[in-house]
Amino acid sequence: MFYLGLISFAASMLAMLVALILTIFQLIKRQTVLTESIVTLASVSFGLHTLSVLTLMAMQVLQDYTISYVVSVVNSVMPTILKMTAIWGGQAGSLFFWGWTLNLVLFLSLHVRRQIQDGWSFLFTALNLLFFGALSLFAENPFSRVWLTESGNILEGVFSPAAGASVYGGISGFGLNPLLRHWGMVIHPPILYFGFALFLVPFCVAISYLIRGESGEGLLGETRLWLLSAWILLTAGIVLGSWWSYDVLGWGGYWAWDPVETASLIPWFTSTGLLHSLLLQKQRKIFKRFNFVLILLTYILIIFSILITRAGLLSSVHAFGESNISLHLTLLTLTLFMVSVALLAWRWRRLQSGWELTSLVTRDAAFLYTNVVLIALTIVCFYGLVYPLITGVLTGTQIGLDRTFFDKAATPLFILLATLMAVCPLSAWTINAIRQLGKSAVIPLILSILLTVTSFFFLIKSWLALLVLFVVAFGLLLMLALSLRDCKTPREAGKRWWGLRARHGAWFVHAGVLLIALGIVGMEGLSGSIQGTMIPGDKMPLRSYHVEFVQLTTEYENPEYLTIEAELVLWKDGKAVAKLYPGQHLYESRGQYISIPDKQSTLRGDFYTLLLDYNSMMGYVTIQASDNPLVNFMWIGALLMVLGAALAASLPWKSLQLGDDEQYETELSCS
Amino acid sequence: MKKTNRKTIIAVLVIAVALIALLIATTRSSTQYFLTVSELRSGEVDMTGRNVRMSGVVLGDSIVYDPKTLDLTFEVAQIPGDHRIIKEMGGMALVLEKAAADPSLPRITIHYNGVKPDLLKHEAQAIVSGSLDANGIFQAKELLLKCPSKYESDLPNQVGN
Numbered sequence: 001m002f003y004l005g006l007i008s009f010a011a012s013m014l015a016m017l018v019a020l021i022l023t024i025f026q027l028i029k030r031q032t033v034l035t036e037s038i039v040t041l042a043s044v045s046f047g048l049h050t051l052s053v054l055t056l057m058a059m060q061v062l063q064d065y066t067i068s069y070v071v072s073v074v075n076s077v078m079p080t081i082l083k084m085t086a087i088w089g090g091q092a093g094s095l096f097f098w099g100w101t102l103n104l105v106l107f108l109s110l111h112v113r114r115q116i117q118d119g120w121s122f123l124f125t126a127l128n129l130l131f132f133g134a135l136s137l138f139a140e141n142p143f144s145r146v147w148l149t150e151s152g153n154i155l156e157g158v159f160s161p162a163a164g165a166s167v168y169g170g171i172s173g174f175g176l177n178p179l180l181r182h183w184g185m186v187i188h189p190p191i192l193y194f195g196f197a198l199f200l201v202p203f204c205v206a207i208s209y210l211i212r213g214e215s216g217e218g219l220l221g222e223t224r225l226w227l228l229s230a231w232i233l234l235t236a237g238i239v240l241g242s243w244w245s246y247d248v249l250g251w252g253g254y255w256a257w258d259p260v261e262t263a264s265l266i267p268w269f270t271s272t273g274l275l276h277s278l279l280l281q282k283q284r285k286i287f288k289r290f291n292f293v294l295i296l297l298t299y300i301l302i303i304f305s306i307l308i309t310r311a312g313l314l315s316s317v318h319a320f321g322e323s324n325i326s327l328h329l330t331l332l333t334l335t336l337f338m339v340s341v342a343l344l345a346w347r348w349r350r351l352q353s354g355w356e357l358t359s360l361v362t363r364d365a366a367f368l369y370t371n372v373v374l375i376a377l378t379i380v381c382f383y384g385l386v387y388p389l390i391t392g393v394l395t396g397t398q399i400g401l402d403r404t405f406f407d408k409a410a411t412p413l414f415i416l417l418a419t420l421m422a423v424c425p426l427s428a429w430t431i432n433a434i435r436q437l438g439k440s441a442v443i444p445l446i447l448s449i450l451l452t453v454t455s456f457f458f459l460i461k462s463w464l465a466l467l468v469l470f471v472v473a474f475g476l477l478l479m480l481a482l483s484l485r486d487c488k489t490p491r492e493a494g495k496r497w498w499g500l501r502a503r504h505g506a507w508f509v510h511a512g513v514l515l516i517a518l519g520i521v522g523m524e525g526l527s528g529s530i531q532g533t534m535i536p537g538d539k540m541p542l543r544s545y546h547v548e549f550v551q552l553t554t555e556y557e558n559p560e561y562l563t564i565e566a567e568l569v570l571w572k573d574g575k576a577v578a579k580l581y582p583g584q585h586l587y588e589s590r591g592q593y594i595s596i597p598d599k600q601s602t603l604r605g606d607f608y609t610l611l612l613d614y615n616s617m618m619g620y621v622t623i624q625a626s627d628n629p630l631v632n633f634m635w636i637g638a639l640l641m642v643l644g645a646a647l648a649a650s651l652p653w654k655s656l657q658l659g660d661d662e663q664y665e666t667e668l669s670c671s
Numbered sequence: 672m673k674k675t676n677r678k679t680i681i682a683v684l685v686i687a688v689a690l691i692a693l694l695i696a697t698t699r700s701s702t703q704y705f706l707t708v709s710e711l712r713s714g715e716v717d718m719t720g721r722n723v724r725m726s727g728v729v730l731g732d733s734i735v736y737d738p739k740t741l742d743l744t745f746e747v748a749q750i751p752g753d754h755r756i757i758k759e760m761g762g763m764a765l766v767l768e769k770a771a772a773d774p775s776l777p778r779i780t781i782h783y784n785g786v787k788p789d790l791l792k793h794e795a796q797a798i799v800s801g802s803l804d805a806n807g808i809f810q811a812k813e814l815l816l817k818c819p820s821k822y823e824s825d826l827p828n829q830v831g832n
Contacts, residue, residue: 179789376690383694388705400724402800402813405701409693533739594789612786613738622738624786 001064005055006143006158009096012048012103013133015041020126023119032119032212039110042126046107053100056093056142057084066169068156069093069142075175077560082181088189089176091310092140095325098306099132101190101197109201109226120208121201128200131332139325146171175560178587178594184244192237192264196302198230199271203299206292210343216288216351220278223295227278228649231271232642238264239638246631248594254523254634257406259385263305266381270298273374276367284364289344289351290371296340301378303333308385366424373417380409415468418517421510422475425482440485444477465525472514472521479507502651508644515637522605522630529626531612535619539571545607546571547580547625552614561585561593566611566621570600582611582623605629703800708749711803712777724800725809726750727779728770729816731793743783743814747797749776767794783811790816 019041026035059067060074061083073086073093088094106125109117117125136142147155148168155161176185202223209216241261246254255261274294277287311326344351388400426441452470460466483497483504497504532540534549550567557563565583569576578600586593599608606628613622703722711718711725727747734745750770751757760766770776771794781799791797791814801811 372686376686379690380694387698392705400703400705401698401701402703402722402724405697408701409697412693531741591792592790610786612741613736 001055001059001062002067002143002145005052005059006141008048008055009052009133009143010137012045012052013130013137015045015048016103016126016130016133019045020123020130023123023126027119027123034110034117034119034122038122042106042110042122046103049100049103053087053097056096057087060084060086063173064169065171065173066145066167067142068144068146071146071171071173073173073176075173075560077558078175078181081186082176085186085189086176088193089180089185092136092142092144094189095132095140095310096136096142097190098193098197099129099136101193102129102132102200105194105197105200118208118212120211121204124204124207125200128204131328135325135328139328178561178585178590178592179248182244182248184240184247188237188240188244191233191240195230195233195235195237196267196306198226198233199267199299199302201226202230202295206295207339207343210292210347213347213350216292219291219295220282224278225649227271227274227295228645231268231275232645232649234264234268234271235638235645236642238268239635239641243635248597254631257384257403260305260309262381262385262406263301263308266378266385267298267301267305269374269378269381270294270301273371273378274298276370280364280367286364289348292344292351296336296344300333300336300340301382303329303336307333363424366420370417370420373413373420377410377413377417380413381406384409411464414517415471418468418471418475418514421513422471422478424475424510425478425507440481441478444474444481447477448473460525462525465521468517468521472518475514476511479511483507502648505644505646505648505651508647509641510644512637512639512641512644515633515640517637519631519634519637522633523628526630527626527628529624531622531624533613533620533622540623540625542625543627544573545625545627547609547623549621549623552616552619552621554616558585560589561587564611564614564616566614566623568598568609568623570607578607580607580609582609584611584614601632603632606631705752707752708747708779709777710752711809712749712779719803719805721802722800723802723809724798725779726752726796726798728767729791729793729795729797730771730778733780734791736787738787741784741786743785743787743791744780744808745791745797746778746780747799748773748778750796763796767796779807779809781809781811781814783814785814788814788816 019038022035022038022041026032026038056067056069060070061080063070063074063076063083065071069090069092073089074083078086086093088097102125106117106122106129109125141158144156144158146168147157147161147165148170149155149162150164154168154171155165205223206219209219238261241264242254245256271294274291277291277294280287281291307326307329311329384401384405391399448470451473452466455469456466460469528543530540530542532538534540536549536551539546539548548569548571550569553563553565553567555563555565563583563585565581568580568582570578570580580598580600582598583596584593585596595610595612597608597610599606606626608626608628610624610626611621612624614620701722703724704718705724706718708725708727711723725747728750730746730748734743736743748770750766751760757763757766760769781797781801783799783801796817798815798817799809799811800813801809804810
């Protein structure tokens with residue numbers, strides 16, 4: 001199986017290399033259309049690559065311990081699903097898998113939407129792919145084997161590292177780190193990878209446009225679906241990571257401004273900006289240069305994010321530790337950056353677009369403000385991320401920024417962004433329409449002021465939280481009011497609603513973000529917690545709740561770890577509402593335990609309990625209980641964002657003409 | 672056209688100035704010095720009370736934890752701060768193992784109030800943020816732990832054990 005995996009992988013890269021060389025010959029002959037043979041070679045490459053990924057997965061499931069990667073991430077008692085997904089649990093495997101996602105994206109771009117790949121974009125796609133393939137083949141080979149030398153040393157290498165050494169399969173697997181044994185591990189990494197990889201296509205198409213010197217009008221139609229689906233997966237990936245982090249304590253809460261988290265958020269800002277300005281280019285023929293810059297920048301930032309994750313330059317809970325591929329990745333990031341800058345400088349004049357902003361309160365202007373804030377967030381996060389690296393180079397000792405930097409610098413920008421989203425439906429095309437729409441804002445405005453005042457008296461005194469609460473309430477109510485306005489006769493309204501689904505999709509996304517903001521207010525401003533040591537029968541109060549400790553149980557239900565669980569009863573207003581079982585998994589062979597929190601989730605919020613300590617002899621436990629109101633709106637909001645974007649994506653690009661909207665506005669202002 | 676250009680330039684300038692002001696202000700209040708245990712111990716510059724981020728290897732025997740008050744104290748020993756040096760010394764796993772066994776290396780006591788992290792154990796790498804108090808104890812506000820075996824480290828070393 002080793003040979004099957006390695007040879008199919010090497011052959012796949014070889015096929016891609018041949019395809020690349022053929023493309024170069026074509027381009028020298030000034031032929032930009034891909035020939036059948038290039039497409040076939042690329043498809044063969046994808047097939048072989050897939051075979052090789054499946055082989056590695058099979059070796060993980062079958063526990064082939066002659067492969068050192070398998071030794072490091074798999075053990076005999078892990079469930080099969082985790083054995084399979086361990087392919088992205090370590091450096092070599094996840095790099096290999098990432099290369100495959102790039103190949104998958106190329107395959108899709110060649111077959112699903114054929115017109116997207118011409119010679120130049122194929123050239124760049126293949127180069128990116130081959131770069132990561134080469135890293136996997138020569139630097140971090142997942143098929144590297146374990147060897148036993150004659151003198152009894154154990155070494156690692158794809159081929160025999162010393163004369164007389166033999167392949168050794170006697171080491172039993174270490175298994176995936178316990179913290180990674182979670183559903184999050186199954187879905188979060190691949191979704192994020194696919195989100196990242198899908199941005200490759202717009203990047204390469206944009207590069208191709210620049211090289212061919214085309215004006216870039218067609219760029220939008222060709223890349224919109226790619227950008228939207230990439231954005232959907234990126235959003236889902238980031239939020240799933242956050243949810244996982246919240247669900248197990250070990251990662252440090254739902255968001256910690258960890259360098260890897262921050263690095264994945266930066267391309268999200270730029271791509272979100274891109275989605276806005278693409279619409280303006282389509283409808284108003286402005287922002288063309290800006291869009292090119294954003295498309296190129298987003299992919300470069302994604303490669304930068306991979307660099308941060310894999311190079312171990314910054315300490316992070318996610319990082320793979322120090323690695324020998326950091327130089328390669330740094331060079332790739334810089335090369336992509338310089339190529340992009342050079343191409344943009346070369347074609348800058350051709351990308352000229354008219355710059356007409358008729359008024360500072362139109363929707364065009366609102367889009368512009370949104371993008372200014374998103375760019376500012378990009379700069380702030382990037383600056384915070386690289387600051388320690390730069391000071392390290394300049395001064396020798398590293399001077400960094402703690403996480404309060406991000407909290408302090410990003411919060412005002414996030415509030416601005418939320419405000420823009422809240423008033424977005426009001427920013428119509430013309431002043432006249434605004435006056436009309438303004439009327440529909442009166443009721444939401446009054447209601448949200450009432451809500452904020454009530455919250456001030458009964459809930460919270462922090463002005464920051466109240467401000468966010470007001471913005472969120474106003475935005476949501478306004479969108480609701482305007483949607484209801486469309487619904488005078490149900491059937492007609494449903495039809496029109498569907499016809500305007502790009503707009504309503506955008507509203508969904510905005511409402512989702514506002515709901516996430518609501519969840520953050522809940523976590524940062526409204527949550528409360530208590531911890532205490534209890535013996536059976538004791539009760540601990542928290543707000544309107546009581547936590548009662550019943551008993552401590554110890555069980556060897558899993559061969560690898562001991563499960564210790566505290567049985568708790570949750571009382572609310574004198575009634576037992578739930579049983580909770582926070583516990584610990586004790587991995588004795590590793591000398592490590594992980595906490596398994598348990599929570600009661602309702603729409604109102606989570607009651608989150610954690611077993612901090614226990615003494616099975618004396619029978620006492622120490623429990624931490626937290627009341628996290630509104631937290632689930634974060635996940636609901638994220639779902640709404642994904643659904644909204646999918647809804648918008650379902651509208652064909654051609655029908656995103658200005659006409660519909662203008663007509664709609666006229667109708668609105670007449671009604 | 673010219674008029675719009677001038678307006679645009681002014682707007683860009685205003686935004687840029689606001690952003691730079693925001694960055695400078697927050698940088699100043701969030702600056703953190705990345706030091707090793709021996710740099711902090713050497714006392715060349717008095718770091719007492721300053722915001723410091725430091726990394727060291729956890730000494731398992733020194734861990735004291737009171738689950739009632741959530742007071743956690745433990746000692747860490749010096750490990751190099753430079754990735755290249757760590758690599759030359761044979762990788763992080765080996766560096767941690769050696770440092771934990773070497774009593775001649777500078778050590779420092781860390782105090783932290785909070786839930787004891789799952790990964791806090793002998794030979795783990797602790798990354799702490801906080802400041803040195805007057806008694807020479809490092810008061811950690813944030814505690815992050817990494818075990819090199821957590822992800823892959825150099826396999827032969829692990830296997831050799």
